[in-house]
Amino acid sequence: MxxxxxxxxxxxxxxxxxxxxxxxxxxIVAFPSARPPIGAKLKSLLGFVxxxxxxxxIVLLAVGVIWQLVCSEPGxxxxxxxxxxxxxxxxxxxxxxxxxxxxMGLFWHILAxxxxxxxGYAFAAVVGVALGTLVGQSRLxxxxxxxxxxxxxxxxxxxxxxxxLAAFRDGQPSAVFVIFITSxxxxxxxxxxxxxxxxxxxxxVARVLRLNPLEHFTRIMIPAASPYIFSGLRIGIGLxxxxxxxxxxxxxxxxxxxxxxxxWNSSLIGDIIVALVYVGIVGFCLDRLVALAAHVIxxxxxxx
Amino acid sequence: MHKPYLSLSLVGKTFSRGAATTEVLRDVSLDVAxxxxxxxxxxxxxxxxxxxxxxxxxxxxxxxxVLLENREVTEPGPDRAVVFQNHSLLPWLTVYDNVxxxxxxxxxxxxSAGERHEWTMFSLELVHMGHAKDKRPAEISGGMxxxxxxxxxxxxxxxxxxxxxxxxxxxxxxxAHLQDQVMAIxxxxxxxxxxxxxxxxxxxxxxxxxxxxxxxxxxxxxxxLPVPLARPRQRVQLASDGAYLSCRAAVLRFLxxxxxxxxxx
Ligand SMILES: Nc1ncnc2c1ncn2[C@@H]1O[C@H](COP(=O)(O)OP(=O)(O)OP(=O)(O)O)[C@@H](O)[C@H]1O
Ligand SMILES: [Mg+2]
Numbered sequence: 292m293x294x295x296x297x298x299x300x301x302x303x304x305x306x307x308x309x310x311x312x313x314x315x316x317x318x319i320v321a322f323p324s325a326r327p328p329i330g331a332k333l334k335s336l337l338g339f340v341x342x343x344x345x346x347x348x349i350v351l352l353a354v355g356v357i358w359q360l361v362c363s364e365p366g367x368x369x370x371x372x373x374x375x376x377x378x379x380x381x382x383x384x385x386x387x388x389x390x391x392x393x394x395m396g397l398f399w400h401i402l403a404x405x406x407x408x409x410x411g412y413a414f415a416a417v418v419g420v421a422l423g424t425l426v427g428q429s430r431l432x433x434x435x436x437x438x439x440x441x442x443x444x445x446x447x448x449x450x451x452x453x454x455x456l457a458a459f460r461d462g463q464p465s466a467v468f469v470i471f472i473t474s475x476x477x478x479x480x481x482x483x484x485x486x487x488x489x490x491x492x493x494x495x496v497a498r499v500l501r502l503n504p505l506e507h508f509t510r511i512m513i514p515a516a517s518p519y520i521f522s523g524l525r526i527g528i529g530l531x532x533x534x535x536x537x538x539x540x541x542x543x544x545x546x547x548x549x550x551x552x553x554x555w556n557s558s559l560i561g562d563i564i565v566a567l568v569y570v571g572i573v574g575f576c577l578d579r580l581v582a583l584a585a586h587v588i589x590x591x592x593x594x595x
Numbered sequence: 596m597h598k599p600y601l602s603l604s605l606v607g608k609t610f611s612r613g614a615a616t617t618e619v620l621r622d623v624s625l626d627v628a629x630x631x632x633x634x635x636x637x638x639x640x641x642x643x644x645x646x647x648x649x650x651x652x653x654x655x656x657x658x659x660x661v662l663l664e665n666r667e668v669t670e671p672g673p674d675r676a677v678v679f680q681n682h683s684l685l686p687w688l689t690v691y692d693n694v695x696x697x698x699x700x701x702x703x704x705x706x707s708a709g710e711r712h713e714w715t716m717f718s719l720e721l722v723h724m725g726h727a728k729d730k731r732p733a734e735i736s737g738g739m740x741x742x743x744x745x746x747x748x749x750x751x752x753x754x755x756x757x758x759x760x761x762x763x764x765x766x767x768x769x770x771a772h773l774q775d776q777v778m779a780i781x782x783x784x785x786x787x788x789x790x791x792x793x794x795x796x797x798x799x800x801x802x803x804x805x806x807x808x809x810x811x812x813x814x815x816x817x818x819x820l821p822v823p824l825a826r827p828r829q830r831v832q833l834a835s836d837g838a839y840l841s842c843r844a845a846v847l848r849f850l851x852x853x854x855x856x857x858x859x860x
Contacts, residue, residue: 490683492679492681492683493683493685495653495671495677495679495683496683496685498653498670498671499651499653499671499672499673499675499676499677499751500673500696500697500700500701500751501671501672501673501700502700506700510696511685514685514687514688515685515687517687589687590687590731
């Protein structure tokens with residue numbers, strides 16, 4: 292994945308246009324023909340299980356066993372897995388319950404967090420691509436804005452929270468704003484680098500055809516820069532998920548961040564660990580989702 | 596007096612970056628008749644691409660003017676379609692869509708959707724690329740890419756077709772094959788063509804006239820050689836043809852005796 296951290300960066304051309312399909316970790320088994328004999332089908336399925344699913348399963352089991360052994364001693368500060376299963380079984384088994392107030396299943400907390408991320412991230416994507424295009428296209432805009440971006444992007448996400456609370460006077464939009472401001476920088480910067488690296492040839496094609504600015508933007512600039520744009524979008528989604536948990540701890544209400552904080556205050560260590568597993572899995576899915584979108588939209592010219 | 600179709604008069608080009616200026620072209624004058632096939636030959640770096648880009652309107656002249664059908668060329672346009680030195684197909688579009696992009700843009704008002712599809716396929720068939728229409732540029736060979744580039748340019752029905760070393764990066768066999776195809780298309784459609792080349796044989800085989808450029812800086816036209824060979828031309832028979840050989844010798848003499856390539860100090 293290409294990751295540009297600075298607007299001034301000009302990687303060698305063409306990395307984005309070639310068949311840069313890195314051998315992606317296959318999650319789908321490709322069957323060679325439409326109707327393979329059932330034996331071969333089974334065999335390739337077994338092969339897939341042995342190759343891809345078995346190693347992580349073994350590692351997971353080993354970690355669990357060691358954890359169990361280490362934390363079974365009396366006086367251990369963390370509960371062993373068996374106790375977590377016991378104490379937090381309702382949380383694991385039923386993510387959908389809702390008893391009013393904040394007493395609801397993890398699904399609802401995650402959903403609330405995802406909603407905030409979706410809104411903030413959608414704004415960031417639109418604003419990021421627009422500003423990135425401007426900065427990538429115009430030397431003047433770049434001179435004016437780049438130093439500002441370079442400074443602002445290093446501000447830690449949570450440092451924006453008090454300011455946005457002061458501005459919005461409400462937790463909900465503040466959390467969304469923190470997501471926005473966290474994920475917008477990599478999108479701007481990567482888009483700008485992508486636009487700047489569009490080969491002159493493509494621009495010449497557009498000029499010979501006399502594409503109007505809108506056609507030029509949608510037919511040439513966006514597709515040509517899309518490998519860069521998507522690498523920015525992917526970094527952005529990761530950062531937003533990092534930021535939302537921390538922001539929600541501070542603003543309270545429904546959300547996975549506050550759930551974790553609440554569990555800590557009630558000394559429910561088991562609940563915290565279950566929530567962490569959920570957070571990790573959701574974060575992973577978000578990342579895969581953007582990677583998948585990139586793969587589909589750029590026809591496999593970005594590696595996933 | 597009969598007005599020429601395309602005419603360059605005293606074209607000059609000076610690039611400047613800050614205080615440093617380089618005069619690349621000086622006083623280039625050339626008249627091209629409709630349907631004529633003109634080659635431009637000269638040593639690397641003398642300004643051939645610059646000249647072609649000026650005709651295309653992609654580069655502005657510093658002095659002089661380019662007239663096409665008595666109208667001054669000031670900006671790029673589909674009436675002067677360019678096949679670029681490195682094909683410049685859009686890698687995210689299929690072969691078909693690369694050509695269709697041009698067809699849709701130019702004929703949206705005048706052709707129906709079905710006609711535009713047919714015109715796209717017709718252009719691809721001209722270069723024998725209809726079979727690969729659903730492939731992406733990364734999936735086809737260099738020669739095939741160049742053919743698609745030519746198809747895209749032809750699909751624009753340009754007044755002048757501009758070719759910048761269209762076969763430069765190809766092996767000898769593919770190159771010969773494409774030269775034959777371009778000759779056949781030129782015979783069939785009668786386009787006006789301006790082609791840059793490094794290759795003496797290619798210039799003599801394809802052209803009605805060969806424009807030989809002097810070395811830069813401040814390059815200009817050194818000599819214009821008419822090629823009095825009847826069409827259609829067959830490369831195998833020409834290999835021993837007297838007129839062919841004397842044209843070839845004239846170009847070689849110009850390039851290697853009178854304007855030897857000097858390594859810029
Ligand atoms: N944008 C530019 N700014 C400054 N100098 C330029 C620019 N474009 C071209 N030149 C200079 O103009 C000269 C001619 O370049 P051009 O690309 O036209 O050569 P060419 O004859 O096409 O060479 P080749 O056969 O290698 O393609 C070169 O010395 C080059 O350095
Ligand atoms: Mg050139």
